[in-house]
Amino acid sequence: QKEVEQDPGPLSVPEGAIVSLNCTYSNSAFQYFMWYRQYSRKGPELLMYTYSSGNKEDGRFTAQVDKSSKYISLFIRDSQPSDSATYLCAMSVFSGGYNKLIFGAGTRLAVHP
Amino acid sequence: GEEVAQTPKHLVRGEGQKAKLYCAPIKGHSYVFWYQQVLKNEFKFLISFQNENVFDETGMPKERFSAKCLPNSPCSLEIQATKLEDSAVYFCASSPQSEETQYFGPGTRLLVL
Numbered sequence: 001q002k003e004v005e006q007d008p009g010p011l012s013v014p015e016g017a018i019v020s021l022n023c024t025y026s027n028s029a030f031q032y033f034m035w036y037r038q039y040s041r042k043g044p045e046l047l048m049y050t051y052s053s054g055n056k057e058d059g060r061f062t063a064q065v066d067k068s069s070k071y072i073s074l075f076i077r078d079s080q081p082s083d084s085a086t087y088l089c090a091m092s093v094f095s096g097g098y099n100k101l102i103f104g105a106g107t108r109l110a111v112h113p
Numbered sequence: 114g115e116e117v118a119q120t121p122k123h124l125v126r127g128e129g130q131k132a133k134l135y136c137a138p139i140k141g142h143s144y145v146f147w148y149q150q151v152l153k154n155e156f157k158f159l160i161s162f163q164n165e166n167v168f169d170e171t172g173m174p175k176e177r178f179s180a181k182c183l184p185n186s187p188c189s190l191e192i193q194a195t196k197l198e199d200s201a202v203y204f205c206a207s208s209p210q211s212e213e214t215q216y217f218g219p220g221t222r223l224l225v226l
Contacts, residue, residue, distance in 0.1 A: 034214060043117075043204055043217035088156070099208075100146075100169060101215060103156035 003027050006089055006104030015113050019076040023089035023104045026070065030091040032099065033065050035074045038086045038106065047087075048074065079111045115139060117218035119205050120187075125224045126195045134221045135187040138207030144168070145188050146206040146215055147180060156204075162188065195225045 006023045013019055021035075032051055036044035048063040050056045050072075056063045062075040072091075076083055086106040092099035118137040126132045138145050147159040158172040162182040173180070177196075182188040192199055202222050206215040 032214075036217075041222075043219045046214055046216065049214050099215075100158055100161065101156075102158075105155060 001026060002105075003102050004089065004091060004104045007107055008105050010108040010110060012110045012112065013079055015079060015081060015111055017079050017111070019074075019079050019083070019109060019111075021074040021076075021087050021089075021107050021109070023072050023091075024070055025072075025091055025102075027091075027093075027102075028067075028070065029093045030102075032092045033063070033072050034090045034092075034101070035061075035063055036088045036090060036103075038088060040085075044088055076109075079109075081111050081113055084110050117205055117207050117216055118187075119203075119218035119221050121221060122219070123222050123224070125226065127226055128197060129194050132192045132195050132199070132223055132225075134190045134203050134205075134223070136190070136205030136218060137187045138205070139216055141209065142207035142216075143210050144208040144215075145182050146208070147188075147190050148204045148206065150202045150204060150220070159190070192223075195223075197225050199223060200225045 004025045035048045037047050038044045050063050050065050053065050053067045060077045064073040086108050088106040089104040090101040092101050120135045143164050145162040149157045160170045160173045160180050161168045165182045177193045180190045202220040204217050204220045206217045208215045
C-alpha cells in the first residue's frame with residue numbers, strides 16, 4: 001500500500017464547475033500538506049500549503065485537511081480552462097530542519113469551455 | 114536567482130552512455146532535492162543535500178547514480194551507464210532553511226534509447 005493515494009483521473013468538468021480533488025494517506029506522522037499544480041512539460045508549482053487539520057482559502061482555491069480521517073482535499077471554485085493541469089498532493093514530516101515530500105500520483109484535470 | 118534553474122531541458126543518450134544533469138537552486142536556499150518523475154506522474158525521491166552535504170540518499174540507486182552540490186557551482190546528478198528505465202523527467206527542488214515547502218525547477222527530460 002502506498003503512503004499517499006490519489007485517484008489519477010482524468011477528471012473532466014465544464015467551465016464554472018466546482019472541482020474536488022482528494023488524497024488519502026496512511027502515515028499519521030505527516031504534519032504538512034501541500035497541493036502542487038503541474039502543467040504539461042513543466043515543473044510542479046506550489047498552490048496551497050497547510051499545517052494540521054482545518055481549512056485554508058486562497059482565492060478560488062480551498063485546501064482542507066482532516067487528520068482524523070487521514071484525508072485531504074482541494075476545492076477549485078468557478079473552474080477555468082486555465083486550471084487544466086495535473087494536481088499533485090504532497091505531504092511530509094518536518095524534522096531536524098528537513099522535510100522529504102511524499103507525492104500522490106496526481107489527478108489530471110481538464111476544464112472545458 | 115529567484116527560480117530553480119535546470120539544464121539541459123532535454124537529454125538523449127544511448128543505453129550505456131553517461132548522463133549529467135545540472136541544477137541551480139534559488140539563491141539563499143540551503144536544501145536541494147532531486148526527484149525522478151516517471152510515467153503516470155509518479156514522483157520518486159532520489160537524494161537531498163543541505164548545502165554541499167548529502168542529507169538523505171535513501172532513494173538513490175547508488176551503483177549508477179551519483180550527485181554533488183559543491184560551493185559556487187550548480188548541483189549535479191550523474192547517471193553512469195544509463196539504462197532504458199532511466200528515461201524520465203528529473204526535477205530539482207530547493208528549500209530555505211526553515212520552510213517546509215519545496216520549489217521546483219522545470220525539469221530535465223532524459224530519454225535513453
